[in-house]
Amino acid sequence: MSVNASSLLPYVEKIERRRPLSDEARAAFLALPVQLESYGTYQSILNEGERPDRCCLIVEGVVSRYKSLKNGRRQINSFHYAGDMVDLQAAILTVADTGIRTHTPTKAVRIDCEDILDLAEKYPEWARAFWFDTQVDASIFREWTLNVGQRTAVERVAHLLLEISARLESIGQSDGKEFVLPVTQADLADAVGLSAVHTNRSIQQLRHSGALRTHGRKVVIENYPALAKVASFDRTYLHPEGPRR
């Protein structure tokens, strides 16, 4: 298998887990010219306000999308893992309303926006796949707004941990019980709209309640039902059922 195909495969697998592609459509995607790039920890992939001409598919590592205010406060909008097309929005929106940066050493491939649009134009199934992907993204954003807008500190942190767990599980990096937390508590704080100190205290509270344990970066969910209950976590919003068509 070519370098291209092997780095693009995780995304195809993610799409086909939801709904199989025709051989022709799959092949067309895997034949796209790509450019593999490596990043260190906390490196910028895209800045807010830029006009990117390429999309970004994560091959390895963890990145986040964020928006920031002039006073320095930052909101992380989403975390992305291997197989995620982070910047699908770049294909059709000309100006980036979020920045993208890494949280671990990361490998990513860049795909030309025009190639994505051509694919969507030629293959309705790809148009639908990209659209579905964007809809799931949007659904997650809605849940995050609910999270920071209405839940208490402990609930927010619990919810985020469960989401991370679920998403890592879908790419084989968690067994649903135990996973390596790919980000620091300060980053979690930026994602749930709390201070780092209070995020830490919320995690401690979850530990003391017996819902989870941590060993360094490793998180062990001790009592999933209890954790899901405090977080009111319901994975419907991740839309694991796939698209209607």
Add this chain to the structure above:
Amino acid sequence: MSVNASSLLPYVEKIERRRPLSDEARAAFLALPVQLESYGTYQSILNEGERPDRCCLIVEGVVSRYKSLKNGRRQINSFHYAGDMVDLQAAILTVADTGIRTHTPTKAVRIDCEDILDLAEKYPEWARAFWFDTQVDASIFREWTLNVGQRTAVERVAHLLLEISARLESIGQSDGKEFVLPVTQADLADAVGLSAVHTNRSIQQLRHSGALRTHGRKVVIENYPALAKVASFDRTYLHPEGPRR
């Protein structure tokens, strides 16, 4: 013009403001069979968790999408106005992760999800239009997460008012300075993650600063630059520039 076409026209106009459609594509949309429905104030159009088979296009009135917690707390995720296809997500996501309800007397047309998908399959320009619409939606959700996650009470309220103003302006219901606020303060509160009381006090603060005035439901922006500054409002996230293609 048929009843169908006249109620569907506002959406076509919104789409074509961004990028013109081919005559054929336009005609195909306007020929869709639709069902016009009327709702009163605070009526439910869709409940969380349902499996709708039709999308919903607002002809007249204001509706919101929301998510709620078992303790009764509610987060409004978006407001929608005439010409908005509120429930485009229903076309491709099988289960609704948000509810939809009206805030004013509302007229809406229901379009079969399968018709939407057929249109996207047959006309790549429609597939792109729907995808773009969803991307803009997602961008607004990201901004709302930033709003509730990182801004202070006064900033949040100012930002929401400016967004409402900008969106009403694009459909001719505001001149950019003066508009009729289509929702109550309690609803604003649910949208910005504050209590109704504190939302009220934040509005008062904006009034006392001279940034805006209110006469009943009418809002008059007295000092747009000042208001935009406190809100750090920048309409880039509404993507008025339209799609790349």
Add this chain to the structure above:
DNA sequence: CGGCGGTTTGATGTGACTCAAAAAGAGTGG
């Protein structure tokens, strides 16, 4: 003129923030 949704006010409580510093890990080089 009475009733009702919506707005406004006041008083009080508290969850989360800030600042600052200590403790614990993780990585690097001698």
Add this chain to the structure above:
DNA sequence: CCACTCTTTTTGAGTCACATCAAACCGCCG
């Protein structure tokens, strides 16, 4: 394997923004 540094997590103390509760007020409509 230990010393050193840098990052991340944890602790403590004091403060403030926003929540809650309850009641008054206002404007609109029948």
